Amino acid sequence: MAVMIMDTEGREMGNGVRKGAGHQEVPLLGAYYYNWYNLDDQWSHHPRTHEPELGAYDLSDRSTMQKHHEWARQSNIDFFIMPWSGVGEGEQAPERDVEIDRRVEEHLTMKQGVKVGPLLSLPFAHDRWVRGQVALMYTAFDILGDASENDLDLSVVRCESTPFLAVLTLPQRKNCDRLKDHWEYAAKHYFSKDNYLRIHGSPVLYVYGFRWYRNFQACMQEAQSRILSATSHKLYLVVDTIWWYPAPEQADWKGMQAINVSGIAGYNLYDAAQPSKMGLSFAWEAAQLLHDFVSLAWDHGMMVVPTVMPGYDDRRRGGSGRPTVPRARGAELAHQWKQLLWFSVCQPKILRAGAEKKEKYPSLVLVNSFNQWHDGTEVEPSQHYGDQYLKLIRALKSEVVKEEVPCGKEKDATFKTPTYFIPSMRETGGRTPGDKAFIQGLLVVGTLFLSWSMLMACGKTILLYTGKAPSKFKDDDQSGEEQRHFNEVAAGYLGEGGGRGRRRYPKRSPSTLSWVVVGAIFVFNFCFIYYVFHFSPVSEYFDARHVEYRKAIHDNLRAAREVAHRMCPTLSLSLHQKKFEMWVLKLASNQISRAEFHQEMCGDRPYHRREVEALVLELCGREATAEETSRYEKELEEGNKTLDEIRQEISETSEAQEFAQLKQQNHVRQPRSQLKS
Numbered sequence: 001m002a003v004m005i006m007d008t009e010g011r012e013m014g015n016g017v018r019k020g021a022g023h024q025e026v027p028l029l030g031a032y033y034y035n036w037y038n039l040d041d042q043w044s045h046h047p048r049t050h051e052p053e054l055g056a057y058d059l060s061d062r063s064t065m066q067k068h069h070e071w072a073r074q075s076n077i078d079f080f081i082m083p084w085s086g087v088g089e090g091e092q093a094p095e096r097d098v099e100i101d102r103r104v105e106e107h108l109t110m111k112q113g114v115k116v117g118p119l120l121s122l123p124f125a126h127d128r129w130v131r132g133q134v135a136l137m138y139t140a141f142d143i144l145g146d147a148s149e150n151d152l153d154l155s156v157v158r159c160e161s162t163p164f165l166a167v168l169t170l171p172q173r174k175n176c177d178r179l180k181d182h183w184e185y186a187a188k189h190y191f192s193k194d195n196y197l198r199i200h201g202s203p204v205l206y207v208y209g210f211r212w213y214r215n216f217q218a219c220m221q222e223a224q225s226r227i228l229s230a231t232s233h234k235l236y237l238v239v240d241t242i243w244w245y246p247a248p249e250q251a252d253w254k255g256m257q258a259i260n261v262s263g264i265a266g267y268n269l270y271d272a273a274q275p276s277k278m279g280l281s282f283a284w285e286a287a288q289l290l291h292d293f294v295s296l297a298w299d300h301g302m303m304v305v306p307t308v309m310p311g312y313d314d315r316r317r318g319g320s321g322r323p324t325v326p327r328a329r330g331a332e333l334a335h336q337w338k339q340l341l342w343f344s345v346c347q348p349k350i351l352r353a354g355a356e357k358k359e360k361y362p363s364l365v366l367v368n369s370f371n372q373w374h375d376g377t378e379v380e381p382s383q384h385y386g387d388q389y390l391k392l393i394r395a396l397k398s399e400v401v402k403e404e405v406p407c408g409k410e411k412d413a414t415f416k417t418p419t420y421f422i423p424s425m426r427e428t429g430g431r432t433p434g435d436k437a438f439i440q441g442l443l444v445v446g447t448l449f450l451s452w453s454m455l456m457a458c459g460k461t462i463l464l465y466t467g468k469a470p471s472k473f474k475d476d477d478q479s480g481e482e483q484r485h486f487n488e489v490a491a492g493y494l495g496e497g498g499g500r501g502r503r504r505y506p507k508r509s510p511s512t513l514s515w516v517v518v519g520a521i522f523v524f525n526f527c528f529i530y531y532v533f534h535f536s537p538v539s540e541y542f543d544a545r546h547v548e549y550r551k552a553i554h555d556n557l558r559a560a561r562e563v564a565h566r567m568c569p570t571l572s573l574s575l576h577q578k579k580f581e582m583w584v585l586k587l588a589s590n591q592i593s594r595a596e597f598h599q600e601m602c603g604d605r606p607y608h609r610r611e612v613e614a615l616v617l618e619l620c621g622r623e624a625t626a627e628e629t630s631r632y633e634k635e636l637e638e639g640n641k642t643l644d645e646i647r648q649e650i651s652e653t654s655e656a657q658e659f660a661q662l663k664q665q666n667h668v669r670q671p672r673s674q675l676k677s
Contacts, residue, residue: 086182467508
């Protein structure tokens, strides 16, 4: 699955990385899948914004599972991540968890389920490193933790009723013992199954709510030792630790490194307590949050696994006042995907470039969710949207190979000393165009004004000490007469002796040293004003303005994308992204009107089509056929050929050469029908 840097001719380089426009790695795409329908009468107890196309289904029905796998396979979803609260050997588990455990086993027997497929248009297959279609998301709040206190202390002894199933009282046992039993059970019953997701032989386990775990290191090391004994492979551990608070620096990075965490993720970044970060700004804020974790994750040998979602709306369940992340006809999902492309395209290249075990860093993207109906994050076909979101996921994933994502600069062709950048929405030192013009203008005006003021105040003194004396003093500068004149003049400038010294002493002219001093004054004033603008409080003020400016641009782009999806709902799924994105940017920056966008992107005769038709008429003297128009238009839109290259290709055809001879014979530039035979 490694896709790293290629040279300009497309050859694979020594470190296995491929490079170049149109040759990006297609990420492995996983989706959170919930097996709890219809346990505990789930559909009745939890209202939702949309209704499933299949109705209030029951996932104990194998045919429903098969339909879900079929849909996921058609949309290029590679695997499901299924919540699992744990079942231990010899321990009475809640009936609900036993049933979910049975359903997970049922998914693992699917012969035609979601399956990791080949990389599109690349000579590699995912199953070189990755196999399987189902992974577990360990969610143990009901057994190990106190959800109300956001605390999962593995050293604690628990014996009280579970938060979700108060009728069941668990025997008194340490949380750590339960966790070890759960993981060992999973290793024996799931991890060895053919359909369980494995990366380079290592079974994948996702730990939900890991940021709330305490005293986990020794316990999880022992649990992993049991897994190693049962499967002969180390665990590929992905933990849910990305959240808005506390700051990334406060995470237990050493502890995560000690238990061999391979990746960190944010299961669901929706936060009702921060409405300003939801809505139009969600994609921008979420992308920046992930970037804040990148450097620390890399320093400890971990990758950041991005998560996208089509939207979020749980107002039917949580109250009408809760903030939402609007779906916007698919624009939100497409926008989040664009914002997070750097993680799926660049991050694997960067990490593999200096890693011994390159298989540890696959390109992964997670979708929240396939069927979490109560949060309004589902991509499963609904009665309202149909299969729109599955089609959109397929289109976005298939276009990754053609994306051009800047990852940084490479210092040499062998990629041994790369220099990368980590993009940031809140970069310091940036300025808005207006602020930049203001600062530059103030630097010039301020430097001139301060320098003029200083020269007016000190110019005569500067000339006195650095200027050239008249020629009659050149020979006796060291004489007593000259010294006397000098003292008198100096006394006159200093206000002592009136103007007598000034009258008797001849005027001095600027010397080279005088100009050096003047230049030094200008440089000093420039540096002083420059320093003022970089002084912490002033710089922070302009940084904040720049962040708001970039956020406003992002919001405009997000709004323009929504308009585009509304006007051209089918075109946004099929048209090559390069042109679509270019025109969305034009719409966001008010370079074109909505009517112009609609005519170009959704009309019957877009610009490229008109160009092709004009070329065929000019070079062949006839109207272009539908096949010609479609073929050349596609070449232009996908960037495979320029208009000049298509002109050259058409002009070299026998038909065009014959028409050119006819025109030369008749000395006219007319369509073929008007030429003499």
